[in-house]
Amino acid sequence: MALGYPKYSIENTLEISISGLAIQRDKLEIIASNLANINTTRSISGGPYRRKVAVIGEQPLDFAHELAQAEQKIATGGVKLIDIDEDRTPFQRVYNPGHPDADSSGYVLMPNVSLSKEMVDMVYTSRLYDANITAFNVAKKMAQDTLQLP
Amino acid sequence: MAEQNEVQKVALFGEEINRLEAAMEQATKTHAVIAHNIANANTPGYEALKFDEVLDQAVKRTEKPQVNLEEELAALSENGLRYSTYTKLLSTKFNVLRTIATQGRK
Numbered sequence A: 001m002a003l004g005y006p007k008y009s010i011e012n013t014l015e016i017s018i019s020g021l022a023i024q025r026d027k028l029e030i031i032a033s034n035l036a037n038i039n040t041t042r043s044i045s046g047g048p049y050r051r052k053v054a055v056i057g058e059q060p061l062d063f064a065h066e067l068a069q070a071e072q073k074i075a076t077g078g079v080k081l082i083d084i085d086e087d088r089t090p091f092q093r094v095y096n097p098g099h100p101d102a103d104s105s106g107y108v109l110m111p112n113v114s115l116s117k118e119m120v121d122m123v124y125t126s127r128l129y130d131a132n133i134t135a136f137n138v139a140k141k142m143a144q145d146t147l148q149l150p
Numbered sequence B: 001m002a003e004q005n006e007v008q009k010v011a012l013f014g015e016e017i018n019r020l021e022a023a024m025e026q027a028t029k030t031h032a033v034i035a036h037n038i039a040n041a042n043t044p045g046y047e048a049l050k051f052d053e054v055l056d057q058a059v060k061r062t063e064k065p066q067v068n069l070e071e072e073l074a075a076l077s078e079n080g081l082r083y084s085t086y087t088k089l090l091s092t093k094f095n096v097l098r099t100i101a102t103q104g105r106k
Helices: A010-036 A066-071 A115-147 B002-013 B016-039 B069-103
Strands: A052-058 A079-086 A092-095 A107-110 B049-051 B059-061
Touching: A010 A052, A010 A079, A010 A115, A010 B016, A115 B016, A115 B069, B016 B049, B016 B069
Parallel strands: none
Antiparallel strands: A052 A079, A092 A107, B049 B059
């Protein structure tokens, strides 16, 4: 038998699902931050809070280079968080002359966070988390089936 | 030397075990592809991967711009069932071999 590339392992597929879980958790964290700051008019960088967005990218799935990737401990397949960026939509202008941050004409710049949008994102993210758990459980069942071979 | 062992294994236990092993390996890879698609369900610009039926080994990108989560989950359970079928068959094969090995003296 020639030494070909190593057999693809169930552990690796578990890693893929775990990367999916981690991303959804990161996204939920960002959504929580957006919701918490929905009325923040003074952010660290000055001005109102800008809605944060997760920038996510694919971790390529490649069966042919497993050995090299295993040696360098690079995960094959899955997804990764590249950056947390800011939403570029303009701030909401609300008329509130009593507000300490109101300008001379009585308008306050409020964060560009939309409550309904965040809630929809939250439900969707939580469903995606469930889907990754399902994939994880199937891989676990496969591993258990293999271990229960007599 | 290793090659000789391989041949002896085939002669002693039949080819079914090797075939089932290959099938399980294939199912594991299919599972990796599906898990990868599910993990990237929300990645911008990601195009779903699928196994090329003709080449059976190669992974290619489909024309669809987005991952269809329902489709992936259906494929996931189908592949999982397929895998447990293979393990059941393998288990049956081992049981037969055990019977042959242990009941011969009676």
